[in-house]
Amino acid sequence: QSALTQPPSASGSPGQSVTISCTGSSSDVGDYNFVSWFQQHPGKVPKLIIFEVSRRPSGVPDRFSGSKSGNTASLTVSGLQAEDEADYYCSSNLGSDSVVFGGGTKLTVL
Amino acid sequence: EVQLVESGGDLVQPGGSLRLSCGASGFSFRGSWLSWVRQAPGKGLEWVANIKQYGSQTFYVESVKGRFTISRDDTKNSLYLQMNSLRNEDTAVYYCARVYPGSSWPSFDYWGQGTLVTVAS
Numbered sequence: 315q316s317a318l319t320q321p322p323s324a325s326g327s328p329g330q331s332v333t334i335s336c337t338g339s340s341s342d343v344g345d346y347n348f349v350s351w352f353q354q355h356p357g358k359v360p361k362l363i364i365f366e367v368s369r370r371p372s373g374v375p376d377r378f379s380g381s382k383s384g385n386t387a388s389l390t391v392s393g394l395q396a397e398d399e400a401d402y403y404c405s406s407n408l409g410s411d412s413v414v415f416g417g418g419t420k421l422t423v424l
Numbered sequence: 425e426v427q428l429v430e431s432g433g434d435l436v437q438p439g440g441s442l443r444l445s446c447g448a449s450g451f452s453f454r455g456s457w458l459s460w461v462r463q464a465p466g467k468g469l470e471w472v473a474n475i476k477q478y479g480s481q482t483f484y485v486e487s488v489k490g491r492f493t494i495s496r497d498d499t500k501n502s503l504y505l506q507m508n509s510l511r512n513e514d515t516a517v518y519y520c521a522r523v524y525p526g527s528s529w530p531s532f533d534y535w536g537q538g539t540l541v542t543v544a545s
Binding site: 317348350352354359360361362365366371401403405406407410411412413414415416417418 | 459461468469470471474476481483484485519524527528529530531532533535536537538
């Protein structure tokens with residue numbers, strides 16, 4: 315199974331909004347509503363910020379939102395803050411109880 | 425407080441074996457779904473294996489099938505990953521992760537701090 319496709323980098327200025335895409339296929343993102351997004355700061359453990367396409371775990375600011383259209387999932391970070399600078403990974407259920415991750419997107423806050 | 429603590433990472437030669445452990449606390453371990461996810465140095469995340477509650481079902485990424493075995497001991501609140509026939513490309517930090525209760529993979533809401541496995545001669 316190929317990895318989901320994410321842009322290698324994204325950027326925005328403080329206060330702006332940025333959207334990161336995650337493109338899969340009809341066998342993963344397009345077929346299941348189990349898409350997650352993880353934030354990882356350098357040297358740190360990944361943190362779940364979105365699951366089941368658009369649900370936020372407790373404690374995650376509502377500046378983070380997720381959506382899906384067809385085979386593409388998206389993560390939007392609104393009101394960018396300096397601490398949002400990190401790597402972001404999408405992941406999808408593949409069916410047959412297996413998982414695929416995207417290659418990751420490095421978000422830079424200008 | 426939910427905690428996952430991995431151990432067992434080490435330097436091992438190609439073809440060797442290693443057993444990783446993940447001790448859990450702060451939640452109902454018995455009914456939980458758990459996974460191993462790895463991250464090679466400077467690279468992205470890669471799913472390795474899943475195990476459902478009671479160890480009833482296990483699932484693996486193609487590249488480790490037949491070499492790695494995920495298991496659990498609910499009496500010890502522990503998750504394991506037995507790794508055999510290790511290859512250089514298995515070098516990575518290995519994380520154990522829990523699935524958000526009531527959800528499914530990859531809703532990994534808690535992660536351990538990771539344990540480093542280095543395969544080299």
